[in-house]
Amino acid sequence: MTEPSDFAEAAAALIGPKYVRTDPAETEPFRKDWRGRYAGEALAVVFPGTPDEVAAMLRLCAERGLPVVPQGGNTGLVGGAIPSKDGRAVLINVSRMDRIRETDIANNSVTVEAGCILANLREHADRHDRLFPMLLGSVGSCEVGGLVSTNAGGTGVLRYGNMRDLVLGLEVVLPDGRIWNGLRGLRKDNSGYDLKQLFIGAEGTLGIVTAAVLKLFPKPLVSATAMVSLGSVEKAVSLLELMQNRIGNRIEAFELVSKSQLEIVERHMPALRSPMPLAEPFYALVEIADNAADWNPEEAFAAALEAALEQELIGDAVVATDIAKAERIWALRHNISESNKQEGFTISNDTSVPISQLPAYVERVTEALKREVRDATICHAGHMGDGNLHVIAILSRATYRTPEECEAGAAIVNAIVHEEAVKLNGSISAEHGIGLMHVGRLKKYKPPLDIELMQRLRAAFDPTGMMNPGKIV
DSSP states (O other), X not given: OOOHHHHHHXXXXXXXXXXXXXXXXXXXXXXXXXXXXXXXXXXXXXXXXXXXXXXXXXXXXXXXXXXXXXXXXXXXXXXXXXXOTTSOOEEEEOTTOOOEEEEETTTTEEEEETTOBHHHHHHHHHHTTEEOOOOOTTXXXXXXXXXHHTXXXXXXXXXXXXXXXXEEEEEEEOTTSOEEEEOOOOSOOOSSOOTHXXXXXXXXXXOEEXXXXXXXXXXXXXXXXXXXXXXXXXXXXXXXXHHHHHHGGGEEXXXXXXXXXXXXXXHHOTTOOOSSOOXXXXXXXXXXXXXXXXXXXXXXXXXXHHHHHHTTOOSOEXXXXXXXXXXXXHHHHHTHHHHHHHHSEEEEOBOBOOXXXXXXXXXXXXXXXXXXXXXXXXXXXXXXXXXXEEEEEEEOTTTOOSHHHHHHHHHHHHHHHHHHHHHTTOBSBSSSOOTTTSHHHHHHHSOHHHXXXXXXXXXXXXXXXXXXXXXXX
């Protein structure tokens, strides 16, 4: 059995002692997720600074028969970057690799390393009058490698797609230490299998992403944000259709949040307040934008919302008149996770169903959760425009006092939510991934042939099973 000191000495010789940690007190922040729900043990945490150093670490682990868990910002929600409890794994954290290697304005692309924080990438694009459209609540800490490896979504999927749609090329260190260079900024390349797609959403089971070529877009010159009250999810679906017909692909985001969720945000974030009374069960947060300076988003909103009022789709509406007010509206959405963490033990599901099925889905799942789960607050928040609505159950800490009680409650919640999603031809994971949370359920909800093909693919890349064991298949 490899001792921590033996491995640390060998790793330090390759990447420097400063970047090898074995002390449990120093490795603890990397061995558990930010919510404190998942925790494991590790032989060591290493911080390579180049693809060659990542390759050296993988070769060292392979020689010693050690499992590897790739990690970036550790902002995930399903435990995908957390090791098991046996203490044998080596955590390879890529956060040091944070350079922006190249910006090609004419090609509307940027090449960045896996440890680049999303906020820094967006700011870099903005300085070049471009937009990198990925945006989610952990924008200040999540990293590109994690976004790629989980095929992240966020609020901009409706217009720009998820991470799979934003990646042009990848650089990946394979389990045997070879470096695959697929860093090509091509929008058309039909010369064989599109290998980069295999690594997107693979959660580090096929290799470690070390860099990516990503799409940029012209920076929007005009935009507007509105918050709209709605009497039902069915009316929200109708409002989305109306706005798409009138405004087209200028809709940057269309988020749906339940009243119960907004009340929790206001309770734990005193500086945040809804711009309208919380009198309806649901609220849509909508942003529209364009890079044509002569387009007037306020007029477009006014016309669309007037039509919605005439059709009795909405109750009240507030259009932000400046950027500061728009940011305050979006802060309600982006502070949901932190607010829920303070409220109680949170089970946030990541299901998706066809948009047309959202009304039936929300009704069924809410009724079942209220009936079967005691002392739970049921909330909904998510990406209405792509059918990915997060069903959130927050368990009272007064009732669920131990980790075992919390996990038992979570099991009931997850079973209800997943069953209802699959009945409507949906998915148990839309953007968060599988990780530790869903690995036991994947075989239940995926067809046997899907599982077989994934197992064969994984075995082809990683025949010894060293890469992020216990995740996906």
